[in-house]
Amino acid sequence: MSGAMRGLPTLTFALDFWRAGGADPGAFKTTNLLIHAITTCVLAWFFRRLLLTLGASGRRAIWVAAALALAWAMHPLQVSSVLYAVQRLQTLGTLFLVLALQSYLHARQCQIVGQQGRRSMLLSGFWWAVAMNCKEDAVLLPVYTLILELAVLRFSAADERLIKLLRRGYFAVALIGISVYLFLVVPKYWSLEAYPGRDFSTVERLLTQARVLCMYIWQIVLPLPEHMPFYYDWVQPSRGVMDPWTTLVAIFAIMVLLFWAWRLRARQPLFTFGVLVFFSAHFIASNVVGLELAYEHRNHFALIGAVLAVGSLFAHAGSCFRFSGGAKRAACVALLITLGAGTMIRAHDWRSTLSLARASTVAAPQSSRAWVQMCSSLFKAGGEVALGNRLLDEAIQACSSGVEASPDSLNSYALLLVLKTLRGDVSQRDWDLFLDKLSSVRMSWDNSRAPMILTYYVSLGVRLDKQQVLDAVAILSERDRPNSSNLALLGAAVMNDLADSEHALPYFIRAVEVAPLGDPFPWQLGAELRAAGKLDMAEAVERAGLARQREMAGAR
Numbered sequence: 001m002s003g004a005m006r007g008l009p010t011l012t013f014a015l016d017f018w019r020a021g022g023a024d025p026g027a028f029k030t031t032n033l034l035i036h037a038i039t040t041c042v043l044a045w046f047f048r049r050l051l052l053t054l055g056a057s058g059r060r061a062i063w064v065a066a067a068l069a070l071a072w073a074m075h076p077l078q079v080s081s082v083l084y085a086v087q088r089l090q091t092l093g094t095l096f097l098v099l100a101l102q103s104y105l106h107a108r109q110c111q112i113v114g115q116q117g118r119r120s121m122l123l124s125g126f127w128w129a130v131a132m133n134c135k136e137d138a139v140l141l142p143v144y145t146l147i148l149e150l151a152v153l154r155f156s157a158a159d160e161r162l163i164k165l166l167r168r169g170y171f172a173v174a175l176i177g178i179s180v181y182l183f184l185v186v187p188k189y190w191s192l193e194a195y196p197g198r199d200f201s202t203v204e205r206l207l208t209q210a211r212v213l214c215m216y217i218w219q220i221v222l223p224l225p226e227h228m229p230f231y232y233d234w235v236q237p238s239r240g241v242m243d244p245w246t247t248l249v250a251i252f253a254i255m256v257l258l259f260w261a262w263r264l265r266a267r268q269p270l271f272t273f274g275v276l277v278f279f280s281a282h283f284i285a286s287n288v289v290g291l292e293l294a295y296e297h298r299n300h301f302a303l304i305g306a307v308l309a310v311g312s313l314f315a316h317a318g319s320c321f322r323f324s325g326g327a328k329r330a331a332c333v334a335l336l337i338t339l340g341a342g343t344m345i346r347a348h349d350w351r352s353t354l355s356l357a358r359a360s361t362v363a364a365p366q367s368s369r370a371w372v373q374m375c376s377s378l379f380k381a382g383g384e385v386a387l388g389n390r391l392l393d394e395a396i397q398a399c400s401s402g403v404e405a406s407p408d409s410l411n412s413y414a415l416l417l418v419l420k421t422l423r424g425d426v427s428q429r430d431w432d433l434f435l436d437k438l439s440s441v442r443m444s445w446d447n448s449r450a451p452m453i454l455t456y457y458v459s460l461g462v463r464l465d466k467q468q469v470l471d472a473v474a475i476l477s478e479r480d481r482p483n484s485s486n487l488a489l490l491g492a493a494v495m496n497d498l499a500d501s502e503h504a505l506p507y508f509i510r511a512v513e514v515a516p517l518g519d520p521f522p523w524q525l526g527a528e529l530r531a532a533g534k535l536d537m538a539e540a541v542e543r544a545g546l547a548r549q550r551e552m553a554g555a556r
Helices: 007-020 025-053 058-074 076-083 085-112 118-132 136-153 160-189 202-221 246-263 269-281 296-320 325-349 353-363 368-381 392-405 411-423 428-440 447-459 466-479 484-497 501-513 521-531 535-555
Strands: none
Touching (some): 025 085, 058 076, 058 296, 058 325, 136 160, 136 269, 202 246, 246 269, 296 325, 368 392, 392 411, 411 428, 411 447, 428 447, 447 484, 466 484, 484 521, 521 535
16 A cells, blocks of 8 residues: 555655765755755745735734744754655655645635635645655544644634535535544554563553654654654653653643633634644554554654644744734744754764764663664774774674663674674584574564574675574564564575575475465566576475465365
């Protein structure tokens, strides 16, 4: 589904690859920055229209809209969304969602003064379709427009029939959406046990998201770079309402915020609109689907709501304390300078994978991914598997720190075995500890990659103990999900990386044995093996496929 619905970003990646003559990071980041700049302009346009709808004067609307859009664009939380090339899926989705909202608001303004607004409404639908081709969470546009109606537009129109149509239409859409969620989405994704590759169930994930959302709010209102580590694998799931106790506090804080947002909808419509948009933007990623617990890019669109809510509070505070116009402008400039400075600091950390890893290990010292990135970056910077790697000792120290910081994560340990083998001081105890951990820790997606790190570096010429590597692959095959794809990948790693067809064949045979009935997998695998010149293995795989067909036919 994802691949079919992300065609436009994929096309832009292809164009960047073509114009740069290869996978040049600078080309991808330049395009991302251009998209971010365009989105900022479109967002200022939308904010201006929104402020005018609420009665702001033309001149004031222009300056406030520009300030709000700049606050969104210059927030340090945006750095990873813009500089991490793959998040173009999210940034393009945001651009077209804002265009859809802008067109919808224009159409509704026309209807309020007695015009049809049909063209703008159709244009809104077009932009929505384009947004859906970038990122699936663009499906939430009707939720955002409903919030716009509830907080700002109040279903107003010059034609009474249109008012009734809007109310009934949104009521029907809401019923359909709730029904789809309750009767299709929840049954499909709800899991009383841990999700595959995760260490949390649905209930635990939902409880954890309360803490995660409060963490996002904290990062937004106090945007210090050290609060934004990029890696969030250190976030521990909530096992109950009081485990940890901050779960209950987070749930209570969110409920209070939502209560006040709804209560103030008449006096502070922008605050209401902003708060509801922020939480709605997280509805998919913070729900029952077994995604990772936290990612910064999930705030790319949600930050629009947060900026409006915070801006509304600042405006209200300025009115209450009767600040002069000059004081308000000075505070606004100071805030934008602060945001820009934080963004520059974070962007500087992103100048290389090594600098990002260093910053991440400082901001999140318990992050296994940060330490693995630190270790591998040092290793590569020193020449990788080249003789006399000048940073080998420093890389080993980083891997050792990663093992200590996150004992249940295996990637740092696997890389440590590689580096100590290169240095010549790997011991049997090192291997025994790794294999023991591989046999006992939770088999997360990250941990399932650890044996593949070993096979990869064997293929690069690192003289790891082959039997120990084979033992690691065997343990993984018993503990990981026994499906055709996983087993075939293990077989391919043993065959290609370890150059051991004899030990690879059993994995291919098992992959065939667990393949669904009627699946062409055995014949596809056989064809790939033939193409690789492994004729005996191809015949063995195809015989196993025929035997499975006969076995299943006899069972019938």
